[in-house]
Amino acid sequence: MQSPTSPAPTSEQEVDPKPNLMRSRKSIALLVLVLGVLTATGPLATDMYLPAFPQITRELGATEGQIGLTLTAIMLGLSVGQLIIGPMSDAWGRRGPLLVGVALFTVTSVLCVFVPNVTVFIALRFVQGVAGAAGAVVARAVVRDMFQGDDAVRFFSRLALVMMLAPLLAPLVGAQLLLVGPWQLSFWVLAGMSALSFVLVLLWLPESLPPESRQSQGPRQLASTVWSLVRNPRFVGPVLTLGLSFGMLFTYVSAFSFVSQNEFDVSPQTYAWLFAVNSLALMTGTQSNGLLVGRVDTRRRLLMGLVLALVAVVSLLVSALLGVSQLWVVVALLALMMLSVGFIMPNATVSALDGQPASVAGTASALMGSLQFALGGSVASLAGLTPSGEASLLSMSVVMASVAVLSLSAFVWSARSKVR
Template sequence: MSTTTHRSKKRYLQLILILGSLTALGPFSIDMYLPGFSGIATDLNTTVAKVALTLSSYFIGISAGQLLYGPLLDRYGRKKPLFIGLMVYILASLGCAFVTDIDTFIGLRFIQAVGSCAATVASISMVRDLFEVKEIPKVLSMLMLVVGLSPMLAPTVGGYVTDAFGWHVVFLILMVIGILILLAAHFGLPHTYEPDTTISLKPKPIILNFWSVIREPQFYTYAFTGAIAFSGLFTYVAASPILFMDIFEVDAKTYGWIFAFMSLSFIGGSQLNSLLLRKFTSEQMIFGALITQSVISSCFLVLAMSDLLGLYETIAMLFMFLVCLGIANPNTAALTLAPFKRNAGSASALMGAIQLGLGAVASFAVGTFLTDTMVPMVVIMAVSSITALLVLTVGKRNIAAKV
């Protein structure tokens, strides 16, 4: 291997690691404090259900914030909005560490989310800037490998930190992670996009720009297919503390290990996707994954309603469900962004906002209805899987009609 090739491969891996870290910041911030839910409820004189609202407020913040950063990333380039967002995240994380009441905590989690989603939108926009369209599904699968490590590490580390030092320290660790990512992005990422001064930041042109993106049949087909299917993951994340710690009565450390094991499904699915893309197209991969996901979630629902599932059977069903998401997600994201070059930031932001907005609805719904049975969680998973398949089937006709 020549020195140049070695250097370019090293640079490629460095880019993947930094972009993956940016993408993983949001999931890490969602997952790391989950084992502390009971402790937070006790310390803040509230219920676990009320603490779950901090998860919903995070999803709402990360969804709304995406729409804010999309036009900013196209107007000012990728780095300035990214650094401002990371500073907001760092300060909000510090605030969360010293919070004394649940309402302030819910508000700070919203602000923390608005900061973190700058990282998510910037990283996906940079993927579109740096790589050819045909490379993007493979690059996104590699990012999913980095992102997939966060739900493996975050709840496990969070469980031990919460057990040893209390849940407050989790947010100090998140603050330090934010600082490290900011430094890595500053020194390790190139300027991938020249600021476009023709892009207006007035409300009307921004809305018209988003409207031009969402009217593209390929965008709305794959964005909504991916987002509806992916809401199953948010449903699982929001339900998991109640499902495992309340219904199955495992402790915080065991919950962390279960969550870590479950994330192997998503990582495995995204890496299996990289291999299968050598033989199949992204369109075929999405269709196959959604059919399988619909069958699995329907079987899961029948078994849950018949009360035939213990802890291990539940883990097995969830594992298979999440493998399908790991396969579908990089492909829906790549096909959603494929038509856009000039306003990739806005397209990436809109895609993320749709995905996380539906995730917020799903997590709020499961937090409201899940008490002493897993059935509400599985109903949402089954409905989302079948609906995503229907949206894909109808949308593909519209794409074909436009062509």
């Protein structure tokens, strides 16, 4: 493993555009662990307190819509934070901005324990999202620094296996914590996990962007870089596909707690198990995608996921419109949707980043992540725009089906642009 102070490569070594930092299975496994913990911070922060939504609503004297805004706030924070941290990582390297972000996330997690009202809670969740963006954007940039093509897809699939344990376990842990204490315990756990991430980065994550590859961008140059990216269909097409699909996923994440407990009368613990089943389907999708690498090209794997998602959510919408939805049918269709997202996310990510030079990889990753979370947070809030102000199975299904259509359309537009 190369240290951050290793000498610059010679001209012979420069034939390989990727740093020779990770070559052994042991070192790759360690990299997966460190980056997996980092990228799991976001899902942990969004999912662990979901079973407690009704309890938080009562304790803070808030409405369901206001508590839902705490989820939207962290998503918007994740969006804004990536636009800030991505360019910083291109200019100063990956480790410094990452360590600052992880430290700030730890502090805000502790402060969330002591919120006096929902307004302060929403504000802190936004700051927590800005800080948590460091893990997501820097992890993707590190992978881009070290791998490309199918190697990058394979690594993202391994990474997804680790990071997807977060949405699988987070609601289960959160629900069990409700049996032994108040909802604030979830944020103590988040603070502990973030502190662990800081130690892992400090001890075991090497600097993947050497000084000679760094690019400091002023506002004008940054705007030029962003403009060149958004004009490139090969970048913006996969990004829209990813962001809209994430909106479909996040609509489920934000609405299903209320839908399952209010419409199907399940307990917070039962909801957590149902959420875990669907998260397991997501893990299955990511690993199935990894097995197809080298057999089916990236574009076809992505198309498979998009079509499967559309079939799942349209079927969910039809069952809701006909009023024949049963809990097991809803869970099965949501699991199918989650399975499809396991194909969409790694392939759309690689499709967007693979052609970008290392000097702008952090900015490209930031822009991609920012649009992903902005679309996710905005789309998910639409499910609550009902006469009662509460998300329902029907409103959730309408939003998910609509964005699934748009996501597939973005893919088709990108594919046609690439052909031309």
